[in-house]
Amino acid sequence: MNPTIKDVAKKANVSIATVSRILNEQKGYSAKTKERVMEAINELGYQPNAVARGLINKRTQTIGILFPDVSSMFSADILKGIEEVAHNRGHSIVVCHTGESGNRMMEYLQLLNEKRVDGIIFTSAVITEAYYKTLKEMKIPVVLVATQSYRFPLPYVKVDDKHAAYSAVSYLIQKGHRKIGMISGDMADKIAGRPRVEGYKQALEDHGISFDEKKLVVTPGFSFENGSGMLQKLLKQERDITAVFAASDELAVSAMSDAFEMGIHVPEELSIIGYDNLKVAEMSIPPLTTLAQPLYEMGKLSAELLLDMLVTGETVESRIIPHNIIERKTVKKVN
Amino acid sequence: MNPTIKDVAKKANVSIATVSRILNEQKGYSAKTKERVMEAINELGYQPNAVARGLINKRTQTIGILFPDVSSMFSADILKGIEEVAHNRGHSIVVCHTGESGNRMMEYLQLLNEKRVDGIIFTSAVITEAYYKTLKEMKIPVVLVATQSYRFPLPYVKVDDKHAAYSAVSYLIQKGHRKIGMISGDMADKIAGRPRVEGYKQALEDHGISFDEKKLVVTPGFSFENGSGMLQKLLKQERDITAVFAASDELAVSAMSDAFEMGIHVPEELSIIGYDNLKVAEMSIPPLTTLAQPLYEMGKLSAELLLDMLVTGETVESRIIPHNIIERKTVKKVN
DNA sequence: CTGAAAGCGCTTACAG
């Protein structure tokens, strides 16, 4: 068995109270008893039991992170950012894959409660009433990343999706494009779906281009698989397009694959701009121009905010993160 | 504060012992006391405190997972597989990003020990003497995924790298290629580096093709960045090549980007086969033919084995996982 | 500077 505080106390000939004090760098012991205790600790290879500490301190030094899909490229950088600051600030992270079933979500929420995590980071999904209710009952800080809630007062860190989409489309327009199609994710999605379409429309409008619904194509999600065949569909509806804005990088890459199949050259014959700036954006051929969400930084910031809430006990302001365009090689200037 | 077992005991007018029994589905209570207790639990919204349970049971129902890079595509599927079975079997996972610094690794090992995780899954890195020593002192089950140790007796689940590389190169040969180059990762890496080169050499030899070191190019890692420019280098050393075996998908995709830059058409002018079958393999243009490691299944299996060890208390046999080739579109038949 | 004791929220013999 692992040695306990009792073992070191015995070995050092002091009470467990003073061992505890030394461990926690409080005061109330002489230099030489400290020395004796440290010696005993080293000899025994003693490591404090964080479970016992957690029980009494009511702090487990761990935070829970909820992902709809832990293995997506989208989650990857957020996770890394969170891990980075959590670790630096003495916390570990338990990661939860909630999938699409609300079931799994509720299971995990309950689990995180039983495990008494100190806080929760909730990524890119929508907060339902049930989720909010249990979250609230847990009475621990929560921060949202890459999502937000209109109904419930939870701090979030995210990009302004409408604005970002607006920027992406405006960029295309600046490059001389006026016949711009869009491949959208689920329009019923109020966080990442509709706002991007609205941004697209607004950019057109502000530049005197009228919206044409034949230039818009919708698929139920944002994944590579969802995007398959969408470019064909778009071009079938409306042959006369010089550029397309895809609502995610995976959708964009999917469109590039479709273009390749159809023998359409990107960007010579068709410009494409994505959204996200996933790792795959640099790996695509040619490299994808895209609207970047700084996912890694968003992860870091969300963890910072959460841990701040933990120390101050106060809630924190939401943060709209600036987006920007990463120019690579899929958008061509046109007259 | 969260209600405790004491609160429900009081409310139901029983002792905490019987509440505990009911919670743990043991026997020793009447149907109607159970009913009363369940009622109290519901009314209070009581959730057992897993920290207290962990302290007394000496089981935290959590396992630690160590990744050199949590955010890599390689980690993604392994993580998902582990999460899947861990969750199904009532365990949560704390994920650790160890980076390249051995430092971070030791920190995390200590942390996992203090948190008293029930077991550890160690992925795709090499076990040093120091790691092994601390792992051993923790006296908990460990399983290795996508790596192994020759020096230390730790069960692993992985593909046979040499054999897999052999298969990939043999596939190229079957397709009629005889002038086959290789882009290798770090040759000093005894797990994923050298064995793949050995497999390459052996496949050549067994097919009566002599190895030519001008057809081999080495880069310090397996990432997309590491691969940049390697195809140029290879072709400069030896122009006369019809196919290349890349030691990872990222390296392969990198080579495809290089080929694109150089105006070389894949697979018409040059065939490429990768290794791993990451998500990016299907997304590349054209889709990448590759030697697949079933990462998701390997993740699942490693968790199964770890949890089995936890229940049986016995160590478990290592598993060599079968690999296979996913034929997509980057390898062309040749005469 | 130091220790005895209570307590965190549970589980588990032990006794009835």
Added chain:
DNA sequence: CTGAAAGCGCTTACAG
């Protein structure tokens, strides 16, 4: 079928 009590490994007043 049920409860009182000890104990898991710590921290923290409290008292000296």
